[in-house]
Amino acid sequence: MGEDQATDEELLGRLRSGDAEALAALYDRYASLMYALSLRILTDEREAQDLLHDVFLEVWERARDYEPTRGKVRTWLLIRVRSRALDRKSSARISRRAPEDADPRRDDAHMSVAPERIAVRAALAELPQDVRQVLELSYFAGMTAREIAARVDAPEGTIRSRLARGLRLLEHLLSEDEESGTR
Secondary structure, eight states, X not given: OOTTTSOHHHHHHHHXXXXXXXXXXXXXXXXXXXXXXXXXXXXXXXXXXXXHHHHHHHHHHHGGGOOGGXXXXXXXXXXXXXXXXXXXXXXXXXXXXXXXXOOTTOOOTTSOOOHHHHHHHHHHHHSOHHHHHHHIIIIISOOOHHHHXXXXXXXXXXXXXXXXXXXHHHHHHHHHHHHTTOO
16 A cells, blocks of 8 residues: 555554655645644744654654544644654744734745645634634633633633544544545
8 A cells, every 4th residue: 555545544554664755645635734734833934844853853752642532643743743842942042022013814935825724724713702812822822721711801711622522623624524535
């Protein structure tokens, strides 16, 4: 079975066995989406590229950490990118951009418009406004639940619930896209 026909889970299984071609296939599938997310958070192209490289090295070394019961491979990869980007953003090397300056709907000329990005945007547009807002502030502006709660004047628990609900809804909507052949 070719890399383009293998499921993400099959590729990760091969990756656990040291198959570099499986890593390359995952990179081809998700690098543009992962880069776009890291660039949104870090706002620096070089930092975003370095982060993407570091995360794929981490995936190579830690493929065994993936647990299928906790979500899809795509979700696992994006969570790794987001977590590492937020770690870097909070470090002294990168200054924090004001949340008002972060517009998740902005199209940067240097970011490719990958099919995954289009699918995510379409799925986001289908979410209720309050859920979409917390997802955008969390993932695109890099804000914590506490910061979002202060920004939208809502309890932190409510924000965490909206984030969890939004991620479930996004995963469902994106799964429907994959099943209908959009991917």
